Amino acid sequence: MIMSWLRSVLFPLIAVIAAFVVGAIVVLLIGDDPIETYRLLIGSALSWPDGIGYTLFYATPLIFTGLAVAVAFRCGLLNIGAEGQLYVAAFATAWVGITFANLPQILLVPLACFAAVAAGAIWGGIPGVLKARFGAHEVINTIMLNFIAVALTSYFTQYYYKAEGDPIMQTRVIGQNAHIPRMGSFVPGLPWRIPLNVAFILAILACVLVYLFLWKTRWGYEIRATGANPAAAEYGGIRTGRQIVLAMAVSGGLAGMVAIGDVLGYRFRYYDGFSVGYGFTGIAVALLGRNHPAGVFLAALLFGALIRGGLFVDIFSDNVSKDLVLVLQAVVILFVAAEALFRGPFGRFGLLKRSKV
């Protein structure tokens, strides 16, 4: 019991601390003061209200994509396609917001949210079906579908949904009734100008629901059994093909929820290239969060804080740029991945060795 707790909490923590140590060395080599740099990084990410507001704003899409990757992973699948799924979802959401702009808010917001989830689920479900029916590897297919998603949404934006004469690759704005409120409008002390919106609350809700789904329902059991040991799942009467499709659809739907925060709560339109790699960072978030909703939530907050703090480091330090954040992210991932070094037959630390005679 204690060991499993150590594994799941202590190792990611060690990885993060180790990453900061390596980052400090990098800062030293560049010729800045690491303590000053980290004070800047952490201070700007955790100040109230701007630091925290923006940190949570940046974390929101990462919670969704981290959950997406985690759900697929629990079924033994690597969803590299969250990026494509969220692009398709964002375009679908904007399309609903533009096309049905005159619907009352009480109908339009749920409809647009549904479009986000459904579009993501379909785009995620496609590689699921290909895997279940034909054994085509989901890694290849999700990557390929990323390209298709980006190209398709660009095409429709450029030729059908751009405002006339607009030089920027973006659609027309969605109807007022499709907007979701900013947190600033009801959280005391949080100014309205900070774009943190109710999608963040939705993200927390998604964490809870994913937890319940995976660990407390028979569907989640079937998905996890398929991921843990497909042969045993089959033996237990589970149709593993169905679980693969279901897991990929749920994963895609979660990735699609990124659109709710961005389209309905921030830009109010589809903006081509709006995702700064949320789908890919989601893989890192899931890895650091050990594919558990609670871990994903914390890891997304860390990454959100790094993005926020990175901007300030970039501006206010002499030599260090915001690329430091990328270094930190990469080193965190390296250390998390390197946990294998502490385990298995080549484990160096006796206390972690699985006893085997």
Place this chain on the structure above:
Amino acid sequence: MDKRIMLELRNVTKRFARVLANDAINITIAPGTIHAIVGENGAGKSTAMRIAYGFYTQDTGEVLVDGSPRSIRNPADAIALGIGMVHQHFMLVDTMTVSENIVLGAEPGSIMALDMASARERIRELSASFGLAIDPDARIEELSVGQQQRVELLKALYRKARLLILDEPTAVLTPQETEGLFAILRTMREQGKTVVIITHKLGEVLSISDEVTVMRDGRVIGTMETAKTSAAELARLMVGRDVLLSVDKTDAKAGAAVLAIRNLVVQRADGSHSVDGVNLEVRAGEIVGIAGVEGNGQTELMEALAGLTPASGAVTLNGQDIVSADARRRRELGIAHIPEDRHRRGLLLDFDLSENSILGVHHRKPAVGVGPFLDGKAIRKRARTIVADFDVRPDDVDLPARALSGGNQQKLVIGREFDLQPKLLLVAQPTRGVDIGAIEFIHRRLVSLRDSGCAILLVSSELEEVTALADRLVVIREGKIVGEADPRTASAAEIGLMMTGGQSAGASLSAAERSA
């Protein structure tokens, strides 16, 4: 007996993490003898011999060869001292010839010119002098398992081994091949070699060894002359209590046919048949045993019956055609399945015991409560009942299945499947990798399930197990049922002949067809 000592482990201790694998053990092996080391899984017998072969280094204690302390840090050191080891899993390159495999790592001649001719000559001589009958030019992939094992023996002899350690050498052999191996080992002893054989089969110990050392929980319980002991005594020493070696059961009171198989065919990927027209009937209240050399279609037959492999032909359960039903449907109709490989099929090793206890019934009550939600309370309660009823240790249902020993994992699988109250139980290798104490328990439960009216189809590669448990026994070879025997009267030799395709198989073929 010779008073000199070939190999001695003196006060050897070896610890793996929290497990004390060898606890200050003392073993002495006299030259020119066959010495058996017996014990349950995890008793530390393999660890002790791996220390002697240099795979592991002891934490404390000494290893003495020919009476003087030696530091054996790796297998090369051991080989230089004349110690050879044949592992359970052979270490041979399939596509190379026997002689190429044997010289691998000890190539004769200079660096530039490999002198294969002289190597071949020596291999031929060795093979002849020990009665191994191996052609040095045969490819490994063309050889049977028994022959491959002899290549491993040759490999050790070629490296001038005086002491040969064999780790569970008979696990992969048919009864005939086992006899052949024992004849070879006796020849080796006559020629002055020393043999250490690690095993848990007591019959073999009594038939082959001069001395036997019993280990339990990492300690040496005792060493004795084989002639002065008995299977019952050895079993008691191994387990620490009296063990019932034979299965205690009454004659079956067979009822109506539960399972009827007509002309069942399972195709391999290449179109050939792994199960080739099997006809079989299993009645309520009887155990039908299938004997056969592994890889003759038993696995595929069981998987087809469980609904895990597509098959053609007719399969009826209590008269209902189930040949196209999937695994879940078959479970609902009352088929339980204890798979041959609990790690691959039977368990989710990273899931805890309570989650494992619902595999197969996770989609309905009592595992499912309201809507799609699992009823954690009911699941744990049922898991605790199974764990208590089947004596799974440790009895903590929150532990991952991985943390259990093989025997306890198997008891969990069996408990889960018994809990279905099946009409038909498919059970393959019920006691593979399970200790003697648990074997006794599992056998008893199988017989009591039979007595409660369940039809049981049993596959085991342990001939003794099939004959002890089965009320009727059929022999499978190359996917076909080639004979039927009465397990109470048939000898191992008779059944073995059918398994390998000897003459008596033809005679009993007609008997099998009559019964089918």
